[in-house]
Amino acid sequence: MKKILYIFAVLFLSQQAFAADLSGDIKQGAIVFGKTISGTEVLFDGKLLKVAKDGRFVFGFGRDAKAKSELIEKLPNGKELKTKLSVAKRNWKIQKINGLPAKHVTPDEKELKRIYAELALIKDVRKINSKNPYFTKGFIQPAEGVITGIFGSQRILNGKPRSPHSGVDIAAPTGTPVKAASDGVISLVHEDMFYTGKTIMIDHGHMLETIYIHMSKINVKKGDIVNQGDIIGYVGSTGRSTGAHLHWGISWGNVKLDPQTTLNFN
Ligand SMILES: [Zn+2]
Structure with a gap:
């Protein structure tokens, strides 16, 4: 003994x-x-x-x-x-996108006001630091489709350099289901944002938030608790978008992370 x-x-x-x-x-x-x-x-x-x-x-x-x-x-x-x-350094891609409507590339004063107000809503959600560790479930890719844009690319829109791409673009037909990447609480629902169109955010705890944008339809409301795989909406092309796709992002506080690094932990 x-x-x-x-x-x-x-x-x-x-x-x-x-x-x-x-x-x-x-x-x-x-x-x-x-x-x-x-x-x-x-x-x-x-x-x-x-x-x-x-x-x-x-x-x-x-x-x-x-x-x-x-x-x-x-x-x-x-x-x-x-x-x-x-911390290993990565080589980020340069992505050129042409043919966007000029008003989406250079917003006027009224649009800028709207853009800043909408960004403030998203920033506020990113400040949430809830203690329930929903993220321990792990993450799945929220929609099936072809990856057409990756995290970190420097985008040049109509010849003008913009901020790096903050998520992953998954091209899929309008109406393709969008699923919650992990368990969590719906922290933002917006039906019409200037850049991101129909937009959802999910709080996964400990400052981790996923964002789903350009959707055609939203299935959830703020405060809903979702499980990984629940259908939260459908792929679309709302906001600044050149075709039907899901833009999926993840942030840890105000640090944007590469969503593809969240996969394959299960
Ligand atoms: Zn995107």
């Missing part, structure tokens, strides 16, 4: 000497899922992360993330663990 207790004690202590388990690539644009000992405080580049009761947490690297990051874990026993992360 004494020996068994001793082994348990050694296992317990040795477990506490190891840093969190991280799943995901340490590279620009990537999401990273972590698991540490319950009750641990985790800091990513000095920023305190939410840690679920079972020790799970999430963070991510922006498109232009710097080469070095640091994760600090303050264990319940007072021990502090530091993990240095070397």
Whole structure:
């Protein structure tokens, strides 16, 4: 009996000497899922992360993330663990799109006012930091179709450079079902945004939000709880769009991440 207790004690202590388990690539644009000992405080580049009761947490690297990051874990026993992360650089594509209506490329003053008001709504949702870790379910691609645009591409619209593409474009016929990429709570429903048309956001907890845009029809309302795979709406071409497709994005706070890095964790 004494020996068994001793082994348990050694296992317990040795477990506490190891840093969190991280799943995901340490590279620009990537999401990273972590698991540490319950009750641990985790800091990513000095920023305190939410840690679920079972020790799970999430963070991510922006498109232009710097080469070095640091994760600090303050264990319940007072021990502090530091993990240095070397963030791999990615080569982003240049994407040229021509033939957009001029008014969508250079909005007038009235349209700019509308655009800023709509962006403010989205920004407010990205500030939500709810504690329910819905994201631990993992993520699926929300619509079937052909990937026609990837995260991080620098877009040149009618010859004018714009901000990098913030999500993935999935081309599919109008009416193709759009599914919730993971469990969560509907945090935004908008029927007509200037750029994004019919727009939905889902809060997956710990500052993770997915966004679904250009839809033809919306099936849900704000506050609805959805399960991964639930049909939340249908593919369309509303807002600034050149054809039927789903633009799917994911953000961690105000950091936009590459949705394709969220797949294949199950
Ligand atoms: Zn897009």
